[in-house]
Amino acid sequence: MTKWVSGKVINVVRYTSSLYSIKVMAPVDSFLPGQYAKLALKINNKRVQRAYSYVNAPSNKNLEFYLINVPQGELSPYLCQLSAGMMLMISKEPAGFFILKEIPQCNILWMLATGTGIGPYLSILQEKKDLERFNHLVLVHSVRLGCDLSYLSLMQQLEIEYNGKLRICTIVSREKFINSLYGRIPELIKNNALEKTVGLKITAKNSHIMLCGNPQMIRDTQKILQDIHQMKKYIRSSKIGHISNEQYW
Ligand SMILES: Cc1cc2nc3c(=O)[nH]c(=O)nc-3n(C[C@H](O)[C@H](O)[C@H](O)COP(=O)(O)OP(=O)(O)OC[C@H]3O[C@@H](n4cnc5c(N)ncnc54)[C@H](O)[C@@H]3O)c2cc1C
Numbered sequence: 001m002t003k004w005v006s007g008k009v010i011n012v013v014r015y016t017s018s019l020y021s022i023k024v025m026a027p028v029d030s031f032l033p034g035q036y037a038k039l040a041l042k043i044n045n046k047r048v049q050r051a052y053s054y055v056n057a058p059s060n061k062n063l064e065f066y067l068i069n070v071p072q073g074e075l076s077p078y079l080c081q082l083s084a085g086m087m088l089m090i091s092k093e094p095a096g097f098f099i100l101k102e103i104p105q106c107n108i109l110w111m112l113a114t115g116t117g118i119g120p121y122l123s124i125l126q127e128k129k130d131l132e133r134f135n136h137l138v139l140v141h142s143v144r145l146g147c148d149l150s151y152l153s154l155m156q157q158l159e160i161e162y163n164g165k166l167r168i169c170t171i172v173s174r175e176k177f178i179n180s181l182y183g184r185i186p187e188l189i190k191n192n193a194l195e196k197t198v199g200l201k202i203t204a205k206n207s208h209i210m211l212c213g214n215p216q217m218i219r220d221t222q223k224i225l226q227d228i229h230q231m232k233k234y235i236r237s238s239k240i241g242h243i244s245n246e247q248y249w
C-alpha cells in the first residue's frame, strides 16, 4: 500500500502551452537518481494518482517533476493548474529500477529520451555519482518541436561541467531546428546519423542503451538495436543485456 505525504508546491514553470515542471517540498524518503514518485490529487472526492520521475538530484531537497498536460488526461491537466503554495499528495517511498545499479559495466552509456522522458537522466547527471565506471556518457533528447527542448540550457551546462565526458544531442521531429538532428531515434540509429553526430559508435561490446518515454519509440528502438547491433534487452534477474527501458504509458 502506498504511504502518502503532503507536498507543498514551491514553483510551477510553464515552458510551452503543454509542458511544465513542478517543484515540491515534501518529507519523502531518499531516492536513487532514475527513480520515480507517485503524485496524486483529490478530484471529485477520489484520489487520482500517477507515476512521475524525479528530475532533481537526490541531494537537492527541492523535488522536481517535468510533465506534459495530456488533453483529457485524468490527472495531468489538474496538476498543470497548481501554483506556488498549493498542496498535493506524494508517495513517501520512491520506486523503480531505472537506476545506475542496474546498468552493467560498459564503455559508453547512452541515455535516450522522448519528451518528458528526459527527467531520470537529468537526475542521474545532476547527482554526478557512480558514473566513474563509464568512459563516455551520451544524453539524447527527442521532441516534436524545438520549443519542447525545455531543459536545453541545463543539458548544455551539464555538458560543460562533465568536461568532455558527456555529449548531448537534440532531435526534433516536426521542424528543422538549429543544432539538432531531424527525425526520430530509431531511424537516426539505423542511418548512423546519431553516431556520426555524437562521434561514438554503438556496439554490443562497448555500449549500454537506456530508453525512456514513448513506449512505441522504446519498442522500435529496441528492434533496431537488436537487428543491427545484436543487442539484447537487459534482464534484471540475470543482470545480462544491453538495453534498459522505462515506459511512460
Ligand atoms: C514509471 C513512470 C514514470 C513516469 N514519469 C513521467 C514524468 O516524469 N512526466 C510525465 O509527464 N509523465 C510521466 N509518466 C506518465 C504519467 O504517469 C501519466 O501517465 C501522465 O501524466 C498522464 O496522466 P493523465 O492521468 O493526465 O492521463 P491518462 O488518462 O493516464 O492518459 C494516458 C495517455 O496520455 C499519454 N501520455 C501519458 N504520459 C505521457 C507523457 N509523459 N508524454 C506524452 N504522452 C503521455 C498517452 O497517450 C497515454 O495513453 C510516467 C509513467 C510511468 C509509468
Ligand SMILES: NC(=O)c1ccc[n+]([C@@H]2O[C@H](COP(=O)([O-])OP(=O)(O)OC[C@H]3O[C@@H](n4cnc5c(N)ncnc54)[C@H](OP(=O)(O)O)[C@@H]3O)[C@@H](O)[C@H]2O)c1
Pocket (backbone or CB within 6 Å): 018, 068, 069, 070, 071, 114, 115, 116, 142, 143, 144, 145, 148, 172, 173, 174, 184, 185, 186, 213, 214, 216, 217, 218, 220, 221
Ligand atoms: N508536444 C506538443 O507540442 C503537443 C501539443 C499538443 C498536444 N500534445 C499532447 O502531448 C502528448 C505527446 O507529447 P510529446 O510530444 O511530449 O510526446 P510524444 O508524442 O511521445 O513525442 C515526443 C517525440 O517522440 C517521437 N516519437 C513518437 N513515436 C515514436 C517512435 N515510435 N519512435 C521514435 N520516436 C517517436 C515524436 O516524433 P513524431 O513527432 O514523429 O511523432 C517526438 O519527436 C500527446 O498526448 C499529445 O496529444 C503535445
